[in-house]
Amino acid sequence: MKSLWSDAEAAQFPGDLGQRVYTSRLLGRDKSLVLHGGGNTSVKIDGQDLFGRKRPVLHVKGSGWDLELIEEAGFSPVRLDHLVDLSTLEALSDPQMVNEMRTHMLRADAPTPSVEAILHAILPFKYVDHTHSDAVLALTNTADGERRIRALYGDDVVVIPYVMPGFDLARLCARIFPRDRKPATIGMVLLNHGIFSFGDTARESYERMITLVDRAERALDKDCVPAPAKAPRAATAARGELATLRREVSRVAGNPMIVASHTDEASLAFAQADDVASIARRGPATPDHVLRTKRIAMVGRDVDAFAREYAAYFNDHAPAAREPKTMLDAAPRVIVDPAIGVATTGRNARDAQVVFDIYEHTMQVIQCAQGLGGWQALPARDIFDVEYWDLEQAKLRKGGAAPAFAGEVVLVTGAASGIGKACVQSFLARGAAVIALDLNAAVETVAKRADFIGVACDITDAAQLGAALESGVRAFGGIDMVVLNAGIFPGGTRIESLGDAQWGKVMRVNLDANLALLRETHALLKLAPRGGRVVVIGSKNVPAPGPGAAAYSASKAALVQLARVAALEWGADGIRINTLHPNAVFDTGIWTDEVLAERARHYGLSVEGYKKNNVLRVEVTSRDVAELAAELCGPLFAKTTGAQVPIDGGNERVI
Numbered sequence: 001m002k003s004l005w006s007d008a009e010a011a012q013f014p015g016d017l018g019q020r021v022y023t024s025r026l027l028g029r030d031k032s033l034v035l036h037g038g039g040n041t042s043v044k045i046d047g048q049d050l051f052g053r054k055r056p057v058l059h060v061k062g063s064g065w066d067l068e069l070i071e072e073a074g075f076s077p078v079r080l081d082h083l084v085d086l087s088t089l090e091a092l093s094d095p096q097m098v099n100e101m102r103t104h105m106l107r108a109d110a111p112t113p114s115v116e117a118i119l120h121a122i123l124p125f126k127y128v129d130h131t132h133s134d135a136v137l138a139l140t141n142t143a144d145g146e147r148r149i150r151a152l153y154g155d156d157v158v159v160i161p162y163v164m165p166g167f168d169l170a171r172l173c174a175r176i177f178p179r180d181r182k183p184a185t186i187g188m189v190l191l192n193h194g195i196f197s198f199g200d201t202a203r204e205s206y207e208r209m210i211t212l213v214d215r216a217e218r219a220l221d222k223d224c225v226p227a228p229a230k231a232p233r234a235a236t237a238a239r240g241e242l243a244t245l246r247r248e249v250s251r252v253a254g255n256p257m258i259v260a261s262h263t264d265e266a267s268l269a270f271a272q273a274d275d276v277a278s279i280a281r282r283g284p285a286t287p288d289h290v291l292r293t294k295r296i297a298m299v300g301r302d303v304d305a306f307a308r309e310y311a312a313y314f315n316d317h318a319p320a321a322r323e324p325k326t327m328l329d330a331a332p333r334v335i336v337d338p339a340i341g342v343a344t345t346g347r348n349a350r351d352a353q354v355v356f357d358i359y360e361h362t363m364q365v366i367q368c369a370q371g372l373g374g375w376q377a378l379p380a381r382d383i384f385d386v387e388y389w390d391l392e393q394a395k396l397r398k399g400g401a402a403p404a405f406a407g408e409v410v411l412v413t414g415a416a417s418g419i420g421k422a423c424v425q426s427f428l429a430r431g432a433a434v435i436a437l438d439l440n441a442a443v444e445t446v447a448k449r450a451d452f453i454g455v456a457c458d459i460t461d462a463a464q465l466g467a468a469l470e471s472g473v474r475a476f477g478g479i480d481m482v483v484l485n486a487g488i489f490p491g492g493t494r495i496e497s498l499g500d501a502q503w504g505k506v507m508r509v510n511l512d513a514n515l516a517l518l519r520e521t522h523a524l525l526k527l528a529p530r531g532g533r534v535v536v537i538g539s540k541n542v543p544a545p546g547p548g549a550a551a552y553s554a555s556k557a558a559l560v561q562l563a564r565v566a567a568l569e570w571g572a573d574g575i576r577i578n579t580l581h582p583n584a585v586f587d588t589g590i591w592t593d594e595v596l597a598e599r600a601r602h603y604g605l606s607v608e609g610y611k612k613n614n615v616l617r618v619e620v621t622s623r624d625v626a627e628l629a630a631e632l633c634g635p636l637f638a639k640t641t642g643a644q645v646p647i648d649g650g651n652e653r654v655i
Contacts (some may be wrong), residue, residue, distance in 0.1 A: 403431025
């Protein structure tokens with residue numbers, strides 16, 4: 001491991017707190033040190049109150065901030081003397097500890113201080129860094145981890161046995177650290193938890209961390225005997241199997257869940273290892289990971305069996321004498337299966353991705369620890385204590401309403417522009433994960449976030465469509481909603497001039513491809529935890545066709561008939577299908593400024609008048625259509641299927 005310190009970069013962060021920000025970001029850049037809000041850092045700075053009295057202040061990373069992106073506002077300023085006084089108490093509950101820290105902050109708008117603020121306060125150094133180094137965890141999470149750490153570091157670190165983070169850990173360190181500290185001491189290792197470094201400057205503390213972790217990495221390179229590598233087999237689970245698994249996970253969780261499958265070489269190799277059933281379920285690499293990954297892994301796909309086991313685990317580790325706990329849902333957060341690879345679950349796509357990011361490092365730690373003689377995680381009792389921590393219970397009780405489509409997945413066709421692109425945004429805003437298809441490769445960059453996947457795809461090509469569905473289901477686990485939006489509108493052609501080629505092309509895109517999509521997604525929609533939903537984007541031309549649009553009008557009319565039949569056939573499967581009939585939606589690719597101006601002149605209207613040439617004198621936009629499409633998939637229309645809804649401002653010919 002190399003130091004990333006740059007004098008030029010450091011100069012852009014003036015002051016003690018600025019330097020703290022800079023080196024915190026350096027730590028955050030290295031995912032083998034900290035992940036997704038993990039780790040914490042601090043600096044002690046002399047401050048003054050309103051009366052000019054000196055008040056030493058601990059600026060410690062606040063909850064909810066990520067070291068890689070932290071700013072000065074992400075550090076909570078807490079009175080140092082009060083934190084030190086707290087460490088002398090015989091007992092302090094976690095809610096009391098949080099209250100004491102929050103009521104002794106210097107900024108009312110600051111985030112809640114890290115639960116390890118008291119520990120940072122009692123360490124007699126200006127700068128303190130704490131990470132969950134993969135290499136250090138691989139050494140400590142073995143049967144003889146303490147011996148390895150002491151042999152590697154000697155007097156350079158103080159070794160602390162595992163205690164749950166929070167007040168009890170701070171009290172233990174307050175007793176052991178002064179006793180065991182030597183002149184050479186530059187760090188502290190918390191067994192099964194992580195490593196601390198400290199110094200008089202931000203650079204010194206940071207580079208001591210790098211030095212200590214580099215020694216752990218070198219020890220692993222020297223002593224670890226990895227298992228013989230085997231080329232993994234390809235994942236064989238089909239999209240229907242993945243959707244079935246997602247339905248079961250969602251049922252046990254009590255709400256729709258995203259299930260993301262990972263089939264990279266490392267994930268498949270881990271899932272197909274001979275000893276995976278033993279090593280995968282022993283627990284997380286560090287207590288900080290328990291809250292994200294829960295009972296860290298399940299081997300196989302029997303979700304009910306896992307739920308029963310989890311309930312038994314809960315009952316065994318929650319003695320009645322303790323304060324009652326609310327059992328979190330019993331659904332697995334990591335599923336390890338030879339035919340799937342590694343699947344991670346979450347209430348949304350980002351949560352599922354965070355779980356994988358953590359477990360990806362956990363797999364590496366496990367394999368390294370195995371090469372040192374055997375992976376050993378925390379005992380079940382300690383895992384339970386972290387998972388059902390008072391602070392996490394408080395978050396659970398506090399909670400908040402989830403977005404309408406949290407944990408659900410929508411497939412949108414024709415998503416690179418116009419109504420389709422607007423649908424992507426409307427469904428994302430409601431919490432859905434989106435699979436977006438379009439012939440235009442621009443669909444791949446419509447959004448850049450964990451809950452979006454754009455696939456360039458010709459939906460008239462069965463092979464491309466099948467591959468796109470596979471990609472989407474592997475990304476999110478299934479499909480709950482479909483918006484059939486893709487279509488073409490050829491130039492005006494009267495029937496006597498309408499050739500077979502043009503007619504056939506319109507029918508292939510507007511009708512045949514949608515039949516294929518309905519056919520291929522039916523099995524997935526049937527497995528949707530809240531029932532499948534389909535929105536068909538029809539056209540005003542269905543009830544009121546115009547001259548020169550025979551192919552378009554006929555294809556849309558046939559599509560609507562197809563949707564009506566599907567509504568009749570699929571109602572028993574809990575799938576509802578409704579159609580929207582937009583008209584004169586001008587913010588799409590086919591309506592250029594020149595075309596708009598020409599059509600307005602044709603009708604003797606201004607462009608603005610032409611846009612609002614309807615009964616209500618309003619303009620209908622792509623967003624208007626998209627919002628209604630999303631609402632049709634929501635609870636307000638839960639008892640509606642087979643409907644045809646105009647969104648055209650009122651068209652006299654339709655009315």
